[in-house]
Amino acid sequence: MSQKFISYLQKQKFKQGETLESEALIVAQKVLYNMGLSFIPDAYGKFLKQHNGIKAGDCYLFGATVDDDLDIIDQNKLMRKPDNTLLLGYNDFDLLCYNFKQKNYQIVDRNDWKVLETYDENDLDDALLHIFNI
Amino acid sequence: MxxxxxxxxxxxxxxxxxxxxxxxxxxxxxxxxxxxxxxxxxxxxxxxxxxxxxxxxxxxxxxxxxxxxxxxxxxxxxxxxxxxxxxxxxTDSYYEEGEGFYPLADDERRLVRMECYGTIDARKQHQLSVCYKYFTSLEGKGRKKFKLKDYDLASAPMWRVFRQFESFRNIEPKLKQYLWKKRINPDALKVMSVSDYCDALYHTFTTNPKSSKATILKTPIKNKFVMDFMKHCGTQFEEYLRQKNIDERLVYSLCLAMKRFGVCDPNSISVIDTNFTSQILSDLKKGGYDISAYTIGQKIPQELIDDVIDQDKGCLLAARDEKGILISKLSLPKFEVHHTDGVQFAHSTSGGKMYYEKYLAQTNYPNKLMLVESEMHHLFYHGYDSVIRTTNNTECYYSRLNSNNPFLVMINGFGEKDHMYYDMENNARFRRREKEDKENVVNFFEMQLERLDNIKTITAKYNISHSPTHLKQEIDEIHSIIGMDSDVSGDIVKGLNKWLRSLKKADKNGVSALTIEGKGRE
Incomplete structure (x- = not known):
């Protein structure tokens, strides 16, 4: 779980979505699946139970929230992203994607989708820290 | 039910x-x-x-x-x-699409980001070069002491890539001091990669070695831009927000945070009252402040506001409505800093050739930044971004929404009244920076080649073992980008390939120079 990241967050000022309702998570999973994307990865789903979408500075992490800026469905519909990926968040320069074919988290350049860093499915913590760093 | x-x-x-x-x-x-x-x-x-x-x-x-x-x-x-x-x-912008450009190298992009955010992330061991690990592993009292003047960063190939930016030139003395104190052999500078310098910078500036990042710039470019914007256009901006019927206290607090810290994210702002209220006076008293000289309704002196905020006690001045509830920040526009020229297109080294009219440090210049309302930033300005590149970077396609006017400094909507213009580069301070930047422009790939060429001599001098396969990949990559157009580069590549062949031959014969983890000597 993303303990390192969550403790990092405690020291930051940020805005977050409403508390996650289990129905909202199910709706998000269903809609994303119907869009040809994957289910929300397990670790990220657990993270959403603590922070359902976050905005801090220029960093965004999506959740199953009615806030349009942070809504994982809206953002995956609207934002351009590489194939076979579920978009989980972004900062000014990079996207945080879950590659459901390779089953890993990727930090991808926002412009040319070049994969800059790859994190194993168990390393969500590092991927989240990366997107909040530079 | x-x-x-x-x-x-x-x-x-x-x-x-x-x-x-x-x-x-x-x-x-x-x-x-x-x-x-x-x-x-x-x-x-x-x-x-x-x-x-x-x-x-x-x-x-x-x-x-x-x-x-x-x-x-x-x-x-x-x-x-x-x-x-x-x-x-x-919005004074234009949609552009095209092909045939050479995107920036990853390391160059990293530098643009570092200067923009002012922070550096800790490097992992696998990201550091063999030579750097060799030189930093030689710890201990027995290590040879060098003179500070031996650390000639200005001629170190990869540091020259950093020092294209004024911000990095400014922190050069601290880095030098760190390397000297750690007694790192000055020869290391010749072979250190961008990642190695990042590691050295991280250790120079970190206050907590467990933290994943260190702050290297007191005022990052992004914050500096916001502060400069407030310096030149602050009054006009405050007036603009007031005309939008935004609560006076919200306007005041946002502008104060922008002026003092270059911050415009409402989440990081404490909304404070402009005049003393009974609640404020009572809170200040509880916070240990002497309130005897203040009265309800009196304007809160700027020195007191600055002091309270510096002490991180902004909540003592928190603005409340008539029911005593904290004022919501929701009606505040959310501004973000936008690069009007894509970072990707700041290619000083397209195809290995120099284009001096375009250079890396320019990307973070004030006329290439602007304040944009957050939603418009993501939806409009970045909504049309795309770059598709082939593996060898020869046929790249891009699309992007560019700003047509370098003087556009703030945009908060589509109406003419929502735009502000100012020439942020029309001052002596900027012209000096520009002149110095131009003097320090280098070709990233040529610097890479120079570093690789240095590895040849340094590994031999200190008997450092190195993987020829890994080096060959690096050389081939650079060679494919710059080609053999330049005689100098061509000669270096030929020399390096010859050296690698001899290393491989030695490897086959089991010569010790190629043992993977062999210890060198200093």
Whole structure:
């Protein structure tokens, strides 16, 4: 779980979505699946139970929230992203994607989708820290 | 009893068809019905509705809307394209697409980011070079002491890539001091990679070695831009916000945070009162401040505000409404700093050739930055970004929305009144910076080659073992980008390849120089 990241967050000022309702998570999973994307990865789903979408500075992490800026469905519909990926968040320069074919988290350049860093499915913590760093 | 549907479920229960959307959004649908009156109708809409219209325009352009017939789809897509063109005209911007450009190297991009954010992330061991690990592993009292003047960073190939930026030139003395104190052999500078310098910078500036990042710049470029903007356009900006009927205290607090810290994210701002209230006085008293000289209604002195905020006690001045509830920051516009020229296109070294009219440090220049309202930033300015590149970077395609006017410093909507212009580069301080930057421009790939050439001599001098396969990959990569056009580069590549061949031959014969983890000597 993303303990390192969550403790990092405690020291930051940020805005977050409403508390996650289990129905909202199910709706998000269903809609994303119907869009040809994957289910929300397990670790990220657990993270959403603590922070359902976050905005801090220029960093965004999506959740199953009615806030349009942070809504994982809206953002995956609207934002351009590489194939076979579920978009989980972004900062000014990079996207945080879950590659459901390779089953890993990727930090991808926002412009040319070049994969800059790859994190194993168990390393969500590092991927989240990366997107909040530079 | 039926269970109440979650609001999120309700939001996504309806299928997105243009028809259901049209019924619910009659105000926006009106524009599609009267496309020739676009400017007239669109500009009258509230900002949130304009953004919603932009969202729908993009969805139609990208064929993300379930439109009944191909004929209708074609008509709507044509209309959406026309509307997008008009939006560009309204915002002094233009959509550009093209091909055949050379994107920046990853390391160059990293530097642009570091200067922009002012922080550096800790490097992992596998990201550091063999030579750097060799030189840093030689710890201990027995290590040879060098003179500070031996650390000639200005001629170290990869540091020269850093020192193209003024910010990095400014922190050079601290880095030098760190390397000297750690007694790192000055020969290391010749072979250190960008990652190695990042590691050295991280250790120079970190206050907590467990932290994943260190702050290297006191005022990062991004914050500096906001502070400069407030310096030059602050009064006009405050007036603009007031005209938007935003609560005086919100305007004051936002502008104060922008002026003092270069911060414009409402989440990081404490909304404070401008005049003393009984609540403020009582809070200040509880916070240990002497309030005897202050009275209710009196303007809070700037020195007191600065002191309270510096002590991180901004909550003592927190603004409240008539019911004593903290003032919400929701009505504050959310501004973000936008690079008007894509970082990707700051190629000083296209195809290995230098284009001196375009150089890396320019990307973070003040006339290439602007303040944009957050939603507009992501939806409009970055909504059309795309770069597709082939593996050898020869046939790249890109699209992007560019700003047409370098003097546009703030944009908060589509109306003329929502734009502010200023020439941020028209001052002696900037001209000096520009002159120095131009003197320090280098070709990234040539620096890489120089470093690789140095590895040849340094590994031999200290008997450092190195993997020839890894080096060969690096050389081939650079060679494919710069080609053999330059005689100097061609000679270096030929020399390096010859050296690698000899290393491989030695490897086959089991010569010790190629043992993977062999210890060198200093």
């Amino acid at each position: 039926a269970k109440k549907k979650s609001s999120y479920a309700a939001k996504h229960q309806q299928e997105s068809t243009i028809f259901s959307w049209a019924e619910e959004n009659a105000d926006l649908w009106q524009i599609f019905k009267e496309p020739y009156n676009f400017e007239k109708i669109f500009i009258q809409l509230p900002y949130e509705r304009q953004m919603e219209f932009l969202r729908i325009t993009q969805a139609i352009q990208r064929d993300k809307f379930n439109i009944a017939t191909p004929q209708k789809r074609k008509t709507l897509q044509y209309a959406a394209d026309v509307f997008f063109e008009k939006m560009q005209w309204m």
